[in-house]
Amino acid sequence: MDYGLIDSWAVEGKACLHRRAVPQQQAPLILSRYTLVSALGNGLDQTFQALRNRRSGLRPCDFEDVGITAYIGRVNDVDDGLLEGDSVARELGPFDCRNNRLALLGLRQDGFIPAAIAARERYGAHRVAVILGSSTSGILETEHAYSQRNPVTGALPSSYLRSYRYTQNMFSSAHFVRAYLGLRGPAMVISTACSSSAKVFATAARFIEAGFCDAVVVGGVDSLCLTTLYGFASLGVMSQGPCRPCDEERDGLTLGESAGFGLLEKSEHVGRGGAVALLGYGESSDAYHMSHPHPEGAGAIRAMQAALQRSGLTAEDIDYVHLHGTATRSNDSIEDTAVHSVFGPSTPCSSTKGWMGHTLGAAGITGAVIAAMCLTHSFLPGTLNTTRIDPALGSQVLLGNREQPVRRVLSNSFGFGGNNCSLIFGTV
Amino acid sequence: MELYINGVSLLGAGLTGWARSRAVLARETPLYDAAPPEPTASLLPPNEQRRSSESVRWALYVAQETLQQAKTNVHDVASVFASSDSETGILDRLCTALATPPRTISPTLFHHSVHNAVSGYWGIATGSPQSSTALACYDSSFCAGLLEAAAQAQLEERSVLLVAYDLPPPPPLYAARPFREGFAAALLLTRTPSPATLARIDLVLSNDLTDEVTSMDDPRLETLRSGNQAARSLPLLAAIARPQGTMVCLEYLEEQRLLIEIVPW
Numbered sequence: 001m002d003y004g005l006i007d008s009w010a011v012e013g014k015a016c017l018h019r020r021a022v023p024q025q026q027a028p029l030i031l032s033r034y035t036l037v038s039a040l041g042n043g044l045d046q047t048f049q050a051l052r053n054r055r056s057g058l059r060p061c062d063f064e065d066v067g068i069t070a071y072i073g074r075v076n077d078v079d080d081g082l083l084e085g086d087s088v089a090r091e092l093g094p095f096d097c098r099n100n101r102l103a104l105l106g107l108r109q110d111g112f113i114p115a116a117i118a119a120r121e122r123y124g125a126h127r128v129a130v131i132l133g134s135s136t137s138g139i140l141e142t143e144h145a146y147s148q149r150n151p152v153t154g155a156l157p158s159s160y161l162r163s164y165r166y167t168q169n170m171f172s173s174a175h176f177v178r179a180y181l182g183l184r185g186p187a188m189v190i191s192t193a194c195s196s197s198a199k200v201f202a203t204a205a206r207f208i209e210a211g212f213c214d215a216v217v218v219g220g221v222d223s224l225c226l227t228t229l230y231g232f233a234s235l236g237v238m239s240q241g242p243c244r245p246c247d248e249e250r251d252g253l254t255l256g257e258s259a260g261f262g263l264l265e266k267s268e269h270v271g272r273g274g275a276v277a278l279l280g281y282g283e284s285s286d287a288y289h290m291s292h293p294h295p296e297g298a299g300a301i302r303a304m305q306a307a308l309q310r311s312g313l314t315a316e317d318i319d320y321v322h323l324h325g326t327a328t329r330s331n332d333s334i335e336d337t338a339v340h341s342v343f344g345p346s347t348p349c350s351s352t353k354g355w356m357g358h359t360l361g362a363a364g365i366t367g368a369v370i371a372a373m374c375l376t377h378s379f380l381p382g383t384l385n386t387t388r389i390d391p392a393l394g395s396q397v398l399l400g401n402r403e404q405p406v407r408r409v410l411s412n413s414f415g416f417g418g419n420n421c422s423l424i425f426g427t428v
Numbered sequence: 429m430e431l432y433i434n435g436v437s438l439l440g441a442g443l444t445g446w447a448r449s450r451a452v453l454a455r456e457t458p459l460y461d462a463a464p465p466e467p468t469a470s471l472l473p474p475n476e477q478r479r480s481s482e483s484v485r486w487a488l489y490v491a492q493e494t495l496q497q498a499k500t501n502v503h504d505v506a507s508v509f510a511s512s513d514s515e516t517g518i519l520d521r522l523c524t525a526l527a528t529p530p531r532t533i534s535p536t537l538f539h540h541s542v543h544n545a546v547s548g549y550w551g552i553a554t555g556s557p558q559s560s561t562a563l564a565c566y567d568s569s570f571c572a573g574l575l576e577a578a579a580q581a582q583l584e585e586r587s588v589l590l591v592a593y594d595l596p597p598p599p600p601l602y603a604a605r606p607f608r609e610g611f612a613a614a615l616l617l618t619r620t621p622s623p624a625t626l627a628r629i630d631l632v633l634s635n636d637l638t639d640e641v642t643s644m645d646d647p648r649l650e651t652l653r654s655g656n657q658a659a660r661s662l663p664l665l666a667a668i669a670r671p672q673g674t675m676v677c678l679e680y681l682e683e684q685r686l687l688i689e690i691v692p693w
Binding site: 067147149154161170184192194202210231284288301415416417 | 429511512513519522523524526527530531532533534535538539541542543544545547548551552553554555556557558559560561562563565566570572575576578579580582583584585599600601603604605633635644678680681683684
């Protein structure tokens with residue numbers, strides 16, 4: 001879309017800037033440790049068992065007093081005081097909120113904390129960055145605070161005002177993780193809606209390449225809140241039942257929550273030999289609409305092609321595409337158009353949203369961890385809750401799970417505002 | 429890391445765009461008291477202008493002025509938007525609605541609440557297909573954005589627009605995040621110089637905390653700098669405004685510094 005004002009900015013005839021049309025090929029970065037907490041369970045084992053046994057984590061919405069007919073992918077342990085016998089509130093201090101409880105639960109899985117501490121000792125605390133993605137951070141605290149305003153002055157509770165920086169603020173999750181792991185390197189939270197925690201891999205790769213750090217704790221944390229439940233309901237894109245990605249009768253998305261983390265390092269420091277690595281990334285913008293993707297998937301196509309170019313691979317080299325696959329009618333259809341135009345009709349692809357729902361700002365890291373499990377378990381998940389793949393879709397959408405060797409996986413994440421990111425993982 | 433500044437802009441009370449503020453930053457003219465600016469987002473189509481938030485209008489104002497200086501094709505430009513608290517005005521309306529039965533919120537309000545609303549509007553306004561990132565790092569958001577923009581410009585050999593902005597939150601949230609005044613700043617970073625280049629910068633990330641963080645000589649500008657994360661860009665902007673080369677030191681989180689050498693071009 002062009003509104004005419006831009007034309008005057010274009011440089012007539014000669015290009016002032018050297019511009020590289022093809023992304024520079026990157027060296028693989030090793031994902032030396034990774035973990036995930038979602039409605040499927042805590043850590044890689046529980047997640048993989050649920051994927052393999054086709055057990056969905058979705059259930060009818062029982063979040064607070066939300067009166068919306070929908071399913072959700074809720075993490076039980078966050079509500080149950082995280083872990084019995086633990087003084088979690090003390091451990092979190094001012095950071096205590098649902099989103100950071102979920103982050104802490106994630107950190108505690110699969111030996112992630114010792115791995116991060118080992119990296120801190122190997123490189124130095126200043127040389128390990130924390131780059132996380134989130135879309136709503138600790139907004140649930142603000143939602144609660146607004147229902148407790150002083151009836152006379154309108155003021156918010158003083159306890160909320162004190163903790164605002166550590167809960168509501170968008171930097172909160174990275175601030176918490178950085179402090180908890182004793183890291184002192186660069187940090188930020190990327191918040192580009194549903195592509196947030198995919199884009200963290202791109203920024204992390206650049207930061208390592210630029211020499212700003214030697215290793216990065218990447219990840220994403222997004223938790224259930226009223227804003228997204230009522231917000232997506234207002235858009236009319238939520239299914240009343242568990243979501244059915246790519247089904248011919250799909251009728252909308254199901255919201256979930258998750259926290260995932262990865263430790264990204266250069267290969268010379270952690271060796272190779274079957275390790276999972278980030279091979280490439282691609283980022284683009286639709287520049288089309290705040291909540292509707294480009295009708296031909298132009299931005300999605302650019303993101304996937306850029307990821308292929310950066311990894312030095314072609315479409316034929318990709319064994320499986322993990323779809324963003326939100327299960328709304330238009331999103332799945334447009335993503336299919338884009339995937340088909342890049343990969344044609346035979347590359348297997350599927351959406352795993354039927355297992356844990358759409359975890360928004362944590363969807364990127366969720367896709368990344370599932371991609372890693374595909375590689376290490378020689379496994380491709382199918383599509384859950386879906387009974388018949390929409391015959392209008394041209395890509396090779398898997399209904400059932402498959403066991404086969406998997407060497408390279410591309411994972412898509414597309415967000416509000418037309419913000420796209422594709423990642424390619426492989427074994428090296 | 430060596431980069432070139434091909435465009436720059438800022439917006440604050442008495443600082444309405446680079447053309448009018450350069451002399452103030454260069455200490456050639458004083459900063460006069462003024463009411464906060466009320467920018468229009470002329471880049472957006474009229475219906476989107478009407479619906480756009482104040483944050484969107486401030487951010488697009490500086491983005492637009494910067495790109496106009498740079499004389500580059502906006503379709504080639506990637507963007508990074510750095511804000512600590514972003515859409516607090518929308519957050520207030522959203523949480524007020526969610527605290528009031530039956531919790532009716534409009535799709536528009538929900539769209540506008542996301543941290544990357546400005547980024548989305550920038551894409552819609554310009555049609556630029558390049559990568560766009562929205563990020564947050566509390567009081568170090570500008571610095572985090574500068575690192576991200578610099579790394580992209582350097583490694584992907586592409587012009588990168590960096591925009592930092594934050595506005596005072598409405599009353600109930602103001603008590604949690606008291607930005608006394610709004611500020612927005614923008615820079616266009618590239619790896620190679622062009623006829624539009626204003627300065628060359630050399631950027632180093634340092635752990636050495638003995639370097640003193642650069643402040644502003646003018647007390648009014650120093651109040652602004654220390655009171656809004658986006659205004660932490662002021663020492664860098666002032667260095668670009670001055671005819672002689674200099675070095676500035678910006679604080680990144682509590683443990684790191686960004687040392688930037690600025691050479692006029």
